[in-house]
Amino acid sequence: MASSAPDRGGAFDRAGGASPWRSALATLARDRSAMAGLAILAALAVIALAAPYVAPYDPRAQPDIVTLKYLPPTLAHPFGTDQLSRDVLSRIIFGSRVSLSVAFLGVAVAVTVGTGYGAIAGYLGGKLDGFMMRVVDALLSIPRVLLLIAVATLWNGLELAGLVLLLGLTGWFGVSRLVRTLVLSAREDEFVTAARALGATHTRILIHHILPQVVSPVLVAATLAIGNVIVMEAGLTFLGMGVRPPNASWGSIVYDGRDVAAAWWISISGGAALVITVLAVNLLADGLREALNARQLPAR
């Protein structure tokens, strides 16, 4: 009898792709370059987590700073050694921990602050919204790099936590604008009116009915932001204002190689790590946008 057959699909058979998230995921899985980007990022994350097992040498070991410094790439040192005879490959592997986690956490701070600020402005509307958005306009019109350099030099010698906070607190302006626009249009949705008529509180409406609509555009923006922040942190570190020794990010490695006449491979390796990561992030972000766009973003 048919009724005794096990119900494999469950009560809600989703084979047809009923959930928007599922179909977005399916679209993403078919996008070959997005998957390549995701694979590269996953590999980088694994390498960062397993750094002590993957790295051929101790990244801080200086075996012989006279005879072993500035060794060009060989089999023993695929990316050569630096001015203190440290193995560049090992330094890049350990540097990925700093570069990736600083960027990831910085973007997390930025997204949290930006979503909160934008949601409040968009939901409350009126004069407060106008004022809050003027402030964001002003913050956006100061180049972020200038703000970063200002804070990094004025508060001389930021710890890693301070750097994360700085990157987060200078990164939320764009997110807040995006969220505010989305909230502004979501606020007018009929089911929001219905929820209000049913007596839902503002907090409930905001969290249960409005914010879920913001998730996918913010996800795309956050992915792109990670690539941006990795580069910004590296740039700041390159100028001597970001990550400081003994910590080292990829920016520190490019900085170590600034004496390019002596050794070109240090700068090039550090930069290549940056480029590959940013490229992977951009590929993934492009794919995410394609996969989520049609369903979620309001038509332009």
Place this chain on the structure above:
Amino acid sequence: MRRFLARRLAHGAAVIFIAASLSFLLVHLAPGDPFSTTLDSVSINPSVKAAWRAAYGLDRPLLEQYFRFLGQLARGNLGPSLLQPGPASTALADAVPNTLLLMGTALVLSFVIGIGVGSWQAARAGSRGDRAAGNVSLVVASLPEFWLAAVLLLVFAYRFRVFPAAGVVDLVMHDSLSPAGRLLDRLRHLALPALTLSLLGSASIARYQRAALLDVLPQDFIRTARAKGVTDRLVLWRHALRNALVPTIVLLGLSLPTLLGGAVFVEQVFSWPGLGRLAAAAFHARDYQVVIGATIMGAVLVVVGGILADLLHAAVDPRVRAQ
């Protein structure tokens, strides 16, 4: 149109006011002051330092300093630079033209190259050439500007000594050159910094322009033009490109903060005496007036550029003018 412009100007003034207040607050909230950093190592009698602070009004309550700052700013007066002789505005006036030259060149080059490459790609979308150009622009757009600057410096200034490594002009030779020689000298110094910024800029503009054209090409008026027997080339350049330029011009205004940010890094690598380099030096020395002035100038550049982009938008798009 006039009302739009008036509103845009008022908005811009508000933005600059907020940016000025924020930079004032930032500078004064930071630990230390101009007389605590550089001079700490030197044994200077504390009473002398106190006298200096009093002379610059740094001992007054913060709110009083803020209102005095605003009053001075309204008269266009930033106050004396604490680092170098003369008012802060002189230091800024020396730096801003260099940054404008660099940014202007980069902006023009990146839009010309970007629109050209993007349109070329859109005209043969899906072909091997389109895909190759797409891959190249994706990679170039992912390059960190400070790193690209360093690599170009390494290759073209150190390895092959084609271009000078630093500065705006040759400090020794420039004054003794003929007018044509001076121009050439300037261009040679400008080449690498401008190339760095325009490579990165044109890559992202090309991606944008290609997408904008592909949005326009399937539309009805393009089909009509084709049906009338207009050649492919003319359809592309006369009919499609005009419409596809609109989103790209909007991008022009939006890309200014990024471009200025990129210029800050590039100025550091190529020792280009512009706003970014001045700001970095002033931050180090806690030269309050120059720091605030540089931040305000950055905001002014972005705001004015944005308004110009809006005007340009109105010039190309009659729908905007009609509003």
